[in-house]
Amino acid sequence: MVGNRSGPTEDEVIRRDSVNEAEPSGQALSPLRAFIALTIVGVVAGAVVLAGSVPDSPGPRDSAIPVEGASPRPSPSFSPTPGEAEEVLGEGEARALFARLRRKLEEAYRQRSVEVLHEAVGRGSAQFARSRSDLRLLERNNLLDRTRTRTLEVSIVAIEPARVVVRERAAVTPRYVDDATHVEVDVQLDRTRSSSEWTLERRGERWVITSSRAT
Numbered sequence: 001m002v003g004n005r006s007g008p009t010e011d012e013v014i015r016r017d018s019v020n021e022a023e024p025s026g027q028a029l030s031p032l033r034a035f036i037a038l039t040i041v042g043v044v045a046g047a048v049v050l051a052g053s054v055p056d057s058p059g060p061r062d063s064a065i066p067v068e069g070a071s072p073r074p075s076p077s078f079s080p081t082p083g084e085a086e087e088v089l090g091e092g093e094a095r096a097l098f099a100r101l102r103r104k105l106e107e108a109y110r111q112r113s114v115e116v117l118h119e120a121v122g123r124g125s126a127q128f129a130r131s132r133s134d135l136r137l138l139e140r141n142n143l144l145d146r147t148r149t150r151t152l153e154v155s156i157v158a159i160e161p162a163r164v165v166v167r168e169r170a171a172v173t174p175r176y177v178d179d180a181t182h183v184e185v186d187v188q189l190d191r192t193r194s195s196s197e198w199t200l201e202r203r204g205e206r207w208v209i210t211s212s213r214a215t
Helices: 029-037 091-111 114-120 126-140
Strands: 144-146 148-160 163-173 176-178 192-203 206-214
Touching: 029 206, 091 114, 091 126, 091 144, 091 148, 091 163, 091 192, 126 144, 126 148, 144 148
Parallel strands: none
Antiparallel strands: 144 176, 148 163, 163 192, 192 206
16 A cells, blocks of 8 residues: 555565554555555555455345345436447346456455456456556465455446446455465454445456446
8 A cells, every 4th residue: 555655566575563554535445455554664555445355255145135224226327329228238237247247356366366357357457457466465475365245235326338337335354364374364454344336347248347446
């Protein structure tokens, strides 16, 4: 994460005896980058939403099932031309698409696999650059990401022929394990709740994640 810079270099190695640093406003902190921020002296938090979170429990719940206490979901906004109408995903299809890509992204973190990342995230996108950087941080610091994420609510913000915007609320429990000893590392981070907005885009015949941000 950053202290007056965009993020830690890939050659930085975690120092477990350093102090907590502040989290910047207006940006979401992934468990991985929050951990790096807490364990590198002089480093303040950087940006990336919960791309690094990996659930030990099943993936995002079927968002068709209402969440207790949740506010009504906003109606998706789209106004395709007549020729585009058949190409626009339905709301149920958009939810299923997001769930599939989200699980694949989590699998990439769990396996520390750039190959799996290619299946979920668009090459050259902001999300790809962030996620690839996270995977390299995990490798260089000999960490296995075992963060637990529980999706609380998924709502569709917008649907277009080649673009879908999804908002996700989730409860996150950061957890990391040393790759060599398989001993859990004390990340000094409590479980938190987050709200993130994800952009999915159609590239040829494929849909991929291209960006995510805190909301």
